[in-house]
Amino acid sequence: MRTKQIESLRFQLLSAHKAASIRFFELLRSLIQRTNTKAEVDQVVGSIREWAGTDAKKRATVARKMDVIIPLKYGTEYAQTQMAVLKAAMK
Numbered sequence: 689m690r691t692k693q694i695e696s697l698r699f700q701l702l703s704a705h706k707a708a709s710i711r712f713f714e715l716l717r718s719l720i721q722r723t724n725t726k727a728e729v730d731q732v733v734g735s736i737r738e739w740a741g742t743d744a745k746k747r748a749t750v751a752r753k754m755d756v757i758i759p760l761k762y763g764t765e766y767a768q769t770q771m772a773v774l775k776a777a778m779k
Contacts, residue, residue, distance in 0.1 A: 720762035751778040
């Protein structure tokens with residue numbers, strides 16, 4: 689019985705982690721859209737900040753992803769500027 693409880697808890701934790709990761713990648717995809725307005729970029733950046741919170745691992749993940757995305761020049765000019773600001777804030 690104990691093994692089943694542990695496996696159930698493990699599955700719940702993995703599912704929660706997977707859902708959080710999916711949410712982060714959805715936010716990144718939203719951020720790099722060329723049709724975004726400044727307000728949309730600000731909203732997405734705010735959501736990414738909220739997603740990362742004070743979690744050191746999540747903040748490092750955001751910074752690493754910005755290292756990859758920024759040189760590719762995805763998104764609007766404003767989004768690129770905000771990604772640089774976000775990257776600096778996450779380090």
